[in-house]
Amino acid sequence: MLLVLWVVATLLFLIFRLMPGNPLAAYIDPNFTADQQQALIHEFGLDLPLWQQYLIFLRASAAGSMGQSFFYHAPVAQLVWEALPNTLILVLGAVIIAFLIGAPAGAFLAWKRGTAVETAGISLALAVRAAPEFWVGMILLAVFSFSLRWFPTSGTASPGAQYASLWRQLTSPDFLRHLALPLLTLVLYLQGLPLLLMRSNMLDVMEEEFIVMARMKGLPEGRILLRHAARNALLPVVTAFALVVGYSLQGYVVVENVFSWPGLGRLLVKAVAAKDYPLAQGAFLLIAALAIFMNLAADLFYTWLDPRVSYAKR
Amino acid sequence: MRSGSVDALPRPGQTWAGWRRAAGTLWGVLQHDRFAFAGICIYALFVLIALSGDIFAQLVYGARPALTVGFVAAFFVALIGTSVGIIAGYYGGWLDAVLMRLADVAFGIPYLPFVIVLVAFLGPSLWNIVLTMALLLWKDTARVVRAQVLTLRERGFVEAARVLGSSPRRLMLVHLAPNVLPIALLYGSLAVGWAILTEASVSFLGFGDPARISWGYMLQDAYISQALSGGAYNWFIPPGVCIMLVVMAGYFISRGYEELLFPRLRRR
Numbered sequence: 001m002l003l004v005l006w007v008v009a010t011l012l013f014l015i016f017r018l019m020p021g022n023p024l025a026a027y028i029d030p031n032f033t034a035d036q037q038q039a040l041i042h043e044f045g046l047d048l049p050l051w052q053q054y055l056i057f058l059r060a061s062a063a064g065s066m067g068q069s070f071f072y073h074a075p076v077a078q079l080v081w082e083a084l085p086n087t088l089i090l091v092l093g094a095v096i097i098a099f100l101i102g103a104p105a106g107a108f109l110a111w112k113r114g115t116a117v118e119t120a121g122i123s124l125a126l127a128v129r130a131a132p133e134f135w136v137g138m139i140l141l142a143v144f145s146f147s148l149r150w151f152p153t154s155g156t157a158s159p160g161a162q163y164a165s166l167w168r169q170l171t172s173p174d175f176l177r178h179l180a181l182p183l184l185t186l187v188l189y190l191q192g193l194p195l196l197l198m199r200s201n202m203l204d205v206m207e208e209e210f211i212v213m214a215r216m217k218g219l220p221e222g223r224i225l226l227r228h229a230a231r232n233a234l235l236p237v238v239t240a241f242a243l244v245v246g247y248s249l250q251g252y253v254v255v256e257n258v259f260s261w262p263g264l265g266r267l268l269v270k271a272v273a274a275k276d277y278p279l280a281q282g283a284f285l286l287i288a289a290l291a292i293f294m295n296l297a298a299d300l301f302y303t304w305l306d307p308r309v310s311y312a313k314r
Numbered sequence: 315m316r317s318g319s320v321d322a323l324p325r326p327g328q329t330w331a332g333w334r335r336a337a338g339t340l341w342g343v344l345q346h347d348r349f350a351f352a353g354i355c356i357y358a359l360f361v362l363i364a365l366s367g368d369i370f371a372q373l374v375y376g377a378r379p380a381l382t383v384g385f386v387a388a389f390f391v392a393l394i395g396t397s398v399g400i401i402a403g404y405y406g407g408w409l410d411a412v413l414m415r416l417a418d419v420a421f422g423i424p425y426l427p428f429v430i431v432l433v434a435f436l437g438p439s440l441w442n443i444v445l446t447m448a449l450l451l452w453k454d455t456a457r458v459v460r461a462q463v464l465t466l467r468e469r470g471f472v473e474a475a476r477v478l479g480s481s482p483r484r485l486m487l488v489h490l491a492p493n494v495l496p497i498a499l500l501y502g503s504l505a506v507g508w509a510i511l512t513e514a515s516v517s518f519l520g521f522g523d524p525a526r527i528s529w530g531y532m533l534q535d536a537y538i539s540q541a542l543s544g545g546a547y548n549w550f551i552p553p554g555v556c557i558m559l560v561v562m563a564g565y566f567i568s569r570g571y572e573e574l575l576f577p578r579l580r581r582r
Contacts, residue, residue, distance in 0.1 A: 007419045008419065008422055011419075015435065127558060127562065132514050132515065132533075132554060132558070134514075135550070135554030135558075139550075139551070139554070142547065146543045249427075253426050254515045257518075258537070269520075272431060284427055287424050292422050
């Protein structure tokens, strides 16, 4: 895991250094004299040999320092850490809610197999899954924010709002109102996988002998569905958790931008658009670290849930 | 195509009977082909919704980059993935280890952010988007193809070919590749949808090819032009529906293909 992170960091370093053009292009005013430009390049250490720059980069990254943002004139580490909680709450919240909704919905559709309800439900889930998530976000914005004015249009807090602590802020009604639409968009984007997986697992499990046995015992249908079938169908769905976390990392960058949600994805896009190399580098590195860490967490969670699968075996 | 159906197409200067025959044929086709019927309905709906000429014209032109990116990227994903999978599976050993670690790294890189960073610095063009997608998306195909090759390698016909003195290249190209082609095609058709969605996302974020109008670009245009607060639904609904339909089409193609490949699934 650390190895992958190291390779990603190295790749990133190479991409940013080997790009055509001067990384300071956005920083150096064209009116500077050649001497001043040279002085700046020396100050940023860009005249050192590549391997020395690389060593400096590695040491600094490991120490958690990522340089100074050209655009914001603030340390990158500070900007990135400020954006992290917003991203985390959005992504984790959406993944968990998507599973809480998707899995029961999948079980329900499996139960309704062969009826019009199933056809409609599956088509709907597939259509929502195929829709670009930023477009879904745009529709939600146009309908619920601009037309009905139920929800705010952007950001995480109303102007002028002050909170005593981060926790106070995250649990305030104002924050939750801001969170609602981006969260809903991500949930709609992510629900497809747990839903379809749960449905097909349920169809498999429903043909097993112990279900027939339960029917013969005369148990009520609802009890068979919940206690006997769903519990056994749930396990592979949980395995997909890591996969969904991966998908969400694809989705939240765009969703954050639609709703101007000040998280890592928006920071990255802004930095790239402003050619703010240090900030783009820092944001990307943290996103990559987040993805790798969440994958590991999902793996460990699965091992804990199903002891038959040991981590070494996979 | 049969000559009769060509006759049936309406042409200017045709007689009244000719027009009636054409309409009858069209009606017959629509009655028997649900998909053609649905297609024409959707088309008519779009013409109605996007009646303002600009939007409809952009919508039609926007299909080009989407489909180009979709198919070209999917082709390269399938090509690279299959090659890597066959080579890793056939040779095994350190080559296999290196290639699979590479796939692990490609798996660890968050996909969309990487595309954004690369496209922004390589310059906004359609081909750079295709390139970055090909760089990252081959990993799934490669893994599945490799697994398949590992079992194929031990089969009798490969052994026979080897005994007859086939070179490794001939073994891989003539004996192994045709056998993993269906799986490669399956993953390729899945990649079409991914590629189109990614192109739309990248264009929406403003890193798309400025010289081409794509559906993602239309959505970005609508977004920054305050189409949302103005309630200009006819501006931003059609491009999204287009993307959705194309992605769903790719999904259904791969789904149908999967049923052909693995008939066990068909009962669902």
